[in-house]
Amino acid sequence: MSTKRKSSALQENEGVSEPETTSKSAIEAIKNMRHSKPSAAQLVQGILAQDITALSRAITLVESTNPEHLKKANAIIQQCLPHANTSVRIGITGVPGVGKSTFIETFGTYLTSHGKKVAVLAVDPSSTLSRGSILGDKTRMEDLVKDDNAFIRPSASGTSLGGVARKSRETIILCEAAGFDTILIETVGVGQSETAVHSMVDFFLLLKLAGAGDELQGIKRGIMEMADAIVINKADGDNLKNAKIAKVEFNRALHLYPPKASGWQPKVLLASALQNQGIPEVWKLIGDYLSLAKDTHFFDHNRNEQNKFWLLQTIEDRLKSDFYNNPFIKTELKIQLERIENGETSPFAAAELLLGLK
Amino acid sequence: MSTKRKSSALQENEGVSEPETTSKSAIEAIKNMRHSKPSAAQLVQGILAQDITALSRAITLVESTNPEHLKKANAIIQQCLPHANTSVRIGITGVPGVGKSTFIETFGTYLTSHGKKVAVLAVDPSSTLSRGSILGDKTRMEDLVKDDNAFIRPSASGTSLGGVARKSRETIILCEAAGFDTILIETVGVGQSETAVHSMVDFFLLLKLAGAGDELQGIKRGIMEMADAIVINKADGDNLKNAKIAKVEFNRALHLYPPKASGWQPKVLLASALQNQGIPEVWKLIGDYLSLAKDTHFFDHNRNEQNKFWLLQTIEDRLKSDFYNNPFIKTELKIQLERIENGETSPFAAAELLLGLK
Numbered sequence: 001m002s003t004k005r006k007s008s009a010l011q012e013n014e015g016v017s018e019p020e021t022t023s024k025s026a027i028e029a030i031k032n033m034r035h036s037k038p039s040a041a042q043l044v045q046g047i048l049a050q051d052i053t054a055l056s057r058a059i060t061l062v063e064s065t066n067p068e069h070l071k072k073a074n075a076i077i078q079q080c081l082p083h084a085n086t087s088v089r090i091g092i093t094g095v096p097g098v099g100k101s102t103f104i105e106t107f108g109t110y111l112t113s114h115g116k117k118v119a120v121l122a123v124d125p126s127s128t129l130s131r132g133s134i135l136g137d138k139t140r141m142e143d144l145v146k147d148d149n150a151f152i153r154p155s156a157s158g159t160s161l162g163g164v165a166r167k168s169r170e171t172i173i174l175c176e177a178a179g180f181d182t183i184l185i186e187t188v189g190v191g192q193s194e195t196a197v198h199s200m201v202d203f204f205l206l207l208k209l210a211g212a213g214d215e216l217q218g219i220k221r222g223i224m225e226m227a228d229a230i231v232i233n234k235a236d237g238d239n240l241k242n243a244k245i246a247k248v249e250f251n252r253a254l255h256l257y258p259p260k261a262s263g264w265q266p267k268v269l270l271a272s273a274l275q276n277q278g279i280p281e282v283w284k285l286i287g288d289y290l291s292l293a294k295d296t297h298f299f300d301h302n303r304n305e306q307n308k309f310w311l312l313q314t315i316e317d318r319l320k321s322d323f324y325n326n327p328f329i330k331t332e333l334k335i336q337l338e339r340i341e342n343g344e345t346s347p348f349a350a351a352e353l354l355l356g357l358k
Numbered sequence: 359m360s361t362k363r364k365s366s367a368l369q370e371n372e373g374v375s376e377p378e379t380t381s382k383s384a385i386e387a388i389k390n391m392r393h394s395k396p397s398a399a400q401l402v403q404g405i406l407a408q409d410i411t412a413l414s415r416a417i418t419l420v421e422s423t424n425p426e427h428l429k430k431a432n433a434i435i436q437q438c439l440p441h442a443n444t445s446v447r448i449g450i451t452g453v454p455g456v457g458k459s460t461f462i463e464t465f466g467t468y469l470t471s472h473g474k475k476v477a478v479l480a481v482d483p484s485s486t487l488s489r490g491s492i493l494g495d496k497t498r499m500e501d502l503v504k505d506d507n508a509f510i511r512p513s514a515s516g517t518s519l520g521g522v523a524r525k526s527r528e529t530i531i532l533c534e535a536a537g538f539d540t541i542l543i544e545t546v547g548v549g550q551s552e553t554a555v556h557s558m559v560d561f562f563l564l565l566k567l568a569g570a571g572d573e574l575q576g577i578k579r580g581i582m583e584m585a586d587a588i589v590i591n592k593a594d595g596d597n598l599k600n601a602k603i604a605k606v607e608f609n610r611a612l613h614l615y616p617p618k619a620s621g622w623q624p625k626v627l628l629a630s631a632l633q634n635q636g637i638p639e640v641w642k643l644i645g646d647y648l649s650l651a652k653d654t655h656f657f658d659h660n661r662n663e664q665n666k667f668w669l670l671q672t673i674e675d676r677l678k679s680d681f682y683n684n685p686f687i688k689t690e691l692k693i694q695l696e697r698i699e700n701g702e703t704s705p706f707a708a709a710e711l712l713l714g715l716k
Contacts, residue, residue, distance in 0.1 A: 074706065074707060077706060078707050081703070169706075170706060307705045308705070311694065311705040314706055315713060318709065318713055319713075320677065340662070340665045340669060343440075346435055347665045347666070347668035347669040347671075348668075349432060351669055351672035354673060355677075
């Protein structure tokens, strides 16, 4: 369905015979390429020219922990900023097994076939440990990965959700400057990552299954309250009847929540990503939301509020990481935790002492 | 029901004729009293001697925003610490109207009549604005307020929940050192204050009404998950039948949650604080929990974990308040927020700039 296709890395091609010896000049060439460090200005130029290699390199700088890289990343973001803010940002969440990858594959391909340029990002703080529980395996999006109008980037790794989320948010800006007009941000339906993603998107889409029994989970963690739409996936074959019943139930549950600040009444849709059914309806619904939100100026207001939130969030994350990464603090924190455990000091006295070392 | 009674401030006494002129010596005496500032050591001595005036004064220091007072408060807490940790700490929450004040009045009076010394505290960050939505009106606990074995302290005021919660937690230590063996900590059933209270108590009690229709709220905000017991209050008269039905429903809902780290299966009880029914059963249930938690060492483990949590919480609150209270930051923050609003800078660049002023 995509307009252009690259040959897949997964596709088996006819074998070529190995070169006789490893070429010294080839090794040199590779080394040079690896060592070439384009300047911030060069990368910005590349990004604005929609060069995917420049975009990828800039994102790698954003994701780095090297202070030099971060400085360069900040310069790049600052220069990309006037060219950003131009896309629709859509958050997509759902518990494992709900079919997120297939949905993004089908939905993303639908969008590119309608002239959109789609960037797919992920926020998954667990990925440091599990190395890619989402989007790690690009083979699950076989069409989209070959699509010239799509760009897929797995989750940054990091120890804190705050850090991972910040990197994703900066990546959005770079993708927008590189001409991507639709940003899909996937997250897993566990933990606090939904809240982080909700705070960086215009529209929040919750994927559900009929009769999966995770309704309580969704209500409990406030995810259903954040949703602008619930899409019941795998609504096909024998499952269709149950999906229709679930649609009624979710609609009823959604009406229990107070009205949204946007004035939007969240909707429930049925879809089958695998059978490619119900996908245009999802995009139409998002369009309806955007019309409303732009008419009422909620769209801009919301992005502004999100920016302010991220300012404070970034500051607070940095205050904490600067403190806890201080080697003196690290050593003394261990001692104080032991003293608290032994009842030799109070949490407050220990905090005073540690803050005194700042 | 209480063992001793003071005359109530609310009680109308026969009038006494006014003195003819204001006595200069009396004014001097009042001034001196007001200006007498007992030392930290004197206050500690008073607290350990179970002097309520000393306890109240120390709590006022804890609640102060004056750095000198806080320094003194820290010294007092440090010296009280070896005498603290001796009580049972019980959190009590429920939405407005559920009858928290009446329940605490009846439950507290039951406890003091059984030889307990009861301190009643409140955590209510909204009280800065509403000035005492809970415990502000001590007249709602008319018996308990006159009870020599009870001490009631309304919520500290403050702009942040973190600050209010910290003050309450330090107040617990002072109350324990002053010989109070049962601490009841009330909070309102709205916002994040339940989580804060949950992190400072041994047992968390959720008050509910039959058929109040706030079940979804409780599940949604994770309060039901934190509860060690649900007490359905106002289970009397015509309401008793509904309360019994609600008991079955809440029991079923509680079984949907994963087992607690304590190994305790939360229970649902019926009570009528107004009719003084079901109160001994609540205390017996708490006793059962404590036996279990002490046998399995969960009790100590949990307090240790809470202490560690509070160490980190205190540090992080202070890092933030130090930063945002810096006058240079205050001025520049306003400018940067405006620049973000006008799209002239990114949240990240603004954060960098502000952090550079630290």
